[in-house]
Amino acid sequence: MATPAVLTHPESLKRPAGPSEYAKHPINAALSKEDKIELYRKMARIRHFEQRCIRVYQQGKIGGFLHLYVGQEAVAAGTISLLGKHDHLITGYRDHGHGLMVGMGMNECMAELTGKATGCSQGKGGSMHYFAPDKNYWGGHGIVGGQAPLGTGLAYAVKYLGHKGSCLAYMGDGAVNQGAVHEAYNLAALWDLPIIFVIENNGYSMGTSQERSSAHPGCLAKRAEGYGMAWDVVNGHDVYEVRAKTSAALKRAHEESKPTVLEIFTYRYYGHSMADPDKTYRDKEEIKEYREQKDPVLLFEKELLAEKVLTPELSQAINEAAMAEADQAAAFADASPDPTVADITKNIYWEEDHRGPQTTSRGTIIFE
Amino acid sequence: MPVITYREALRAAMREELQRDEKVVLMGEEVAQFNGAYKVTEGLLKEFGPKRVVDTPISEAGFIGLGIGASMLGIRPVMELMFWSFSYVAFDQIVNNAGNIRYMSGGLINCPIVIRGPANGGTNVGATHSHTPEAILASHPGIKVVCPATPYDAKGLMKAAIRDNDPVYVMENTILYNDKGEVPDEDYIVPLGVADVKRTGEDLTIVAHGRAVITSLKAAEILEKEHGVSVEVVDLRSIRPLDEATVLQSVRKTHRVLLVEENKPFCGVDAQVAYLIQSKAFDELDAPIHRVSSIDAPQIYCKRLEDQQLPNAQRVVAEALKVLA
Numbered sequence: 001m002a003t004p005a006v007l008t009h010p011e012s013l014k015r016p017a018g019p020s021e022y023a024k025h026p027i028n029a030a031l032s033k034e035d036k037i038e039l040y041r042k043m044a045r046i047r048h049f050e051q052r053c054i055r056v057y058q059q060g061k062i063g064g065f066l067h068l069y070v071g072q073e074a075v076a077a078g079t080i081s082l083l084g085k086h087d088h089l090i091t092g093y094r095d096h097g098h099g100l101m102v103g104m105g106m107n108e109c110m111a112e113l114t115g116k117a118t119g120c121s122q123g124k125g126g127s128m129h130y131f132a133p134d135k136n137y138w139g140g141h142g143i144v145g146g147q148a149p150l151g152t153g154l155a156y157a158v159k160y161l162g163h164k165g166s167c168l169a170y171m172g173d174g175a176v177n178q179g180a181v182h183e184a185y186n187l188a189a190l191w192d193l194p195i196i197f198v199i200e201n202n203g204y205s206m207g208t209s210q211e212r213s214s215a216h217p218g219c220l221a222k223r224a225e226g227y228g229m230a231w232d233v234v235n236g237h238d239v240y241e242v243r244a245k246t247s248a249a250l251k252r253a254h255e256e257s258k259p260t261v262l263e264i265f266t267y268r269y270y271g272h273s274m275a276d277p278d279k280t281y282r283d284k285e286e287i288k289e290y291r292e293q294k295d296p297v298l299l300f301e302k303e304l305l306a307e308k309v310l311t312p313e314l315s316q317a318i319n320e321a322a323m324a325e326a327d328q329a330a331a332f333a334d335a336s337p338d339p340t341v342a343d344i345t346k347n348i349y350w351e352e353d354h355r356g357p358q359t360t361s362r363g364t365i366i367f368e
Numbered sequence: 369m370p371v372i373t374y375r376e377a378l379r380a381a382m383r384e385e386l387q388r389d390e391k392v393v394l395m396g397e398e399v400a401q402f403n404g405a406y407k408v409t410e411g412l413l414k415e416f417g418p419k420r421v422v423d424t425p426i427s428e429a430g431f432i433g434l435g436i437g438a439s440m441l442g443i444r445p446v447m448e449l450m451f452w453s454f455s456y457v458a459f460d461q462i463v464n465n466a467g468n469i470r471y472m473s474g475g476l477i478n479c480p481i482v483i484r485g486p487a488n489g490g491t492n493v494g495a496t497h498s499h500t501p502e503a504i505l506a507s508h509p510g511i512k513v514v515c516p517a518t519p520y521d522a523k524g525l526m527k528a529a530i531r532d533n534d535p536v537y538v539m540e541n542t543i544l545y546n547d548k549g550e551v552p553d554e555d556y557i558v559p560l561g562v563a564d565v566k567r568t569g570e571d572l573t574i575v576a577h578g579r580a581v582i583t584s585l586k587a588a589e590i591l592e593k594e595h596g597v598s599v600e601v602v603d604l605r606s607i608r609p610l611d612e613a614t615v616l617q618s619v620r621k622t623h624r625v626l627l628v629e630e631n632k633p634f635c636g637v638d639a640q641v642a643y644l645i646q647s648k649a650f651d652e653l654d655a656p657i658h659r660v661s662s663i664d665a666p667q668i669y670c671k672r673l674e675d676q677q678l679p680n681a682q683r684v685v686a687e688a689l690k691v692l693a
Contacts, residue, residue, distance in 0.1 A: 088441070090437075119474070120474070121472055121473050121474035121476070122474035122475075123474075124471055124472055124473075124474050125472040125473060125474065129472040129473070131469075131472070131473035131474075131476050131477060132476075133440070133473070133476050133477050134476075138437075138440055138477070139469070139472075139473065139477075140472075141465070142464070143460055143464055146433070146460050146461065146464060146465060147465075148433070149429060149430050149431075149432070149433020149434050149436070149437060149461060150433055150434075150436055150437035150440070150461075150465055151437060152430070152433070152434045152437060153433060153434035153435060153436060153437020153438040153439070153440070153441075153443075154437045154438070154440065154441055155437075156434055156437070156438045156443075157437070157438040157440075157441035157442065157443045158441070160393070160419070160438070160443055161441070161442075161443075179429060180429045180430065180433060180460070180461070183427045183429050183430025183431075183433075184430055184433070184434070186425060186427060186430065187424075187425070187427065187430050187431060187434055190425065346475070347470055347471050347473075347474055347475035348470065348471050348509050348510050349470070349510065349512070349534045350470060350475075350478040350480075350533035350534050351532060351533055351534050351560075353475060354533075359532075359533075360528040360529075360531050360532045360557060360559055360560055361512070361532065361534075361559065361560040361561050361609050362559050362560065362561040362562050362609065362611065363560070363561025363562060363563075363606065363609035363610050363611040363612065363613075364561070364609055364610050364611075364612045365512075365561065365608060365609035365610075366509065367610075367640075
């Protein structure tokens with residue numbers, strides 16, 4: 001079992017944001033120059049997509065809840081960059097970054113936010129419910145912690161089918177107090193399932209700080225010990241560290257079929273959702289400090305500039321392209337049609353959408 | 369044709385589906401080593417081994433959610449709830465996850481899971497273990513619910529449920545587990561959404577589901593022998609999908625309707641059936657529709673009174689005579 005130093009969230013962040021001590025870790029040393037540029041490009045795409053979403057929201061085109069990932073990019077980018085054919089992932093409602101990382105297009109993602117028929121869920125899911133099962137991405141789930149048992153089931157299926165794979169089940173720090181999460185922990189440990197529970201600890205469950213919501217001897221990941229699971233804590237501002245520590249957990253899943261809890265310390269720059277005025281529970285100074293000192297995109301850019309992988313010109317070109325792509329996605333969403341009234345009653349039942357002699361259902365299933 | 373119990377019929381369905389499809393997995397509390405809390409899965413661990421028949425901890429939100437997640441990747445889990453009453457601690461998984469994921473993903477994901485177990489009162493165990501949540505669950509689009517009343521239907525509906533590509537919740541009844549009936553050895557299914565006329569008659573239609581069908585058949589006997597009334601009993605078998613046509617056909621024949629269910633009356637299944645009949649066959653009715661359901665209180669413990677709280681043949685006969693008056 002991993003026995004890392006016990007760190008609390010603030011302590012981990014006192015570490016100076018210098019060059020990454022994980023740059024030479026084999027999993028990162030193995031990256032080509034192109035791989036690194038691509039990883040940076042993906043992080044920049046998440047950043048610019050999310051910031052474009054703010055404008056679309058402010059224009060009144062996005063309803064419901066919009067939970068932004070800005071500040072947390074290195075978590076999705078670092079973890080997902082390691083996944084292979086039989087590695088699956090599932091998360092909560094802060095799900096855009098993961099979607100873009102697995103390869104969902106900005107167009108379908110933006111159109112889903114504005115409720116259009118061209119959205120990834122045809123306008124039926126919204127911000128909290130992105131899915132791309134063809135890319136092993138199983139959502140996008142709205143109820144805090146409710147996805148943890150599903151992720152455990154995905155890992156169970158991977159093992160049942162004899163695949164060398166895993167499931168990464170992401171959640172926020174607020175989810176760790178949900179019973180469903182603990183039930184999932186127990187099953188994962190009891191049945192030796194190849195799962196990594198990733199706690200994206202951004203310090204606040206909505207407006208309640210970790211200190212005010214969670215009893216935690218040291219850190220939240222340590223609760224894994226109660227289930228005999230391996231655990232580790234990760235500086236989520238350093239994409240190299242995220243990759244290094246996730247790769248160890250993936251190895252444990254792939255080779256030993258054992259679960260891990262990873263607590264990745266991160267920070268969100270905007271409110272819990274766009275409906276959160278963000279005025280009551282944290283200081284503006286705190287946000288400013290993170291933006292200036294710990295920004296995962298800027299830190300990685302700095303790292304790659306120092307490595308002479310990036311040039312300022314290339315970085316600028318990448319960022320401008322990501323902004324242009326996000327602008328184009330907003331235009332695509334604007335130009336897309338709404339779903340029709342007839343669409344409301346489609347995609348409810350597989351058997352109804354495919355009704356015929358082979359299906360097992362008859363009778364009335366959609367009622368007037 | 370072999371005569372077997374309702375319990376054996378369910379077991380036969382699961383055994384045949386375990387043999388037919390290696391992705392079928394049985395899972396639940398005490399289903400394997402203990403041979404099932406109600407012995408429905410008896411012998412299946414020995415026959416199929418621990419990969420296919422899996423004991424879970426007492427952790428409904430966890431293991432039901434696990435089954436739903438596994439079904440998204442193509443496993444076909446058949447999850448036992450020791451009682452459907454225990455589904456309430458897994459409600460988020462059962463409704464939000466299994467019921468919504470196909471819709472919210474715009475049809476990209478489906479969830480071929482079966483959740484099964486007894487859902488009935490009448491066993492003298494008090495309110496927490498006596499819930500009948502078929503109406504609650506069937507009110508959620510995305511979910512299917514069936515309630516077999518006989519051994520034949522139990523096997524056929526269970527096999528259909530396991531082959532179905534949507535979440536199907538099978539509500540059994542502990543009081544029926546020892547009931548015997550003719551059940552074919554060979555492979556057959558009872559499609560979801562097809563009602564069955566369990567008894568033909570001319571003067572009154574009784575619509576029922578689950579054990580209320582058995583109660584209604586007893587009442588029909590009494591009504592014929594003691595009152596000279598010819599009663600038709602329509603067994604819904606499936607709550608969602610619902611066989612509206614068979615119900616309406618019977619109403620058009622008898623023109624008088626009594627609805628019987630073991631649910632509490634408020635927003636019960638029969639509220640929907642009554643709406644159906646008045647909206648599509650109003651002119652066919654010669655009398656108002658009446659209902660017999662459980663007396664509207666949490667399930668009482670006292671056995672003598674619980675037998676009165678639930679629909680019984682005497683209550684059904686009395687209400688039928690009101691419809692016929």
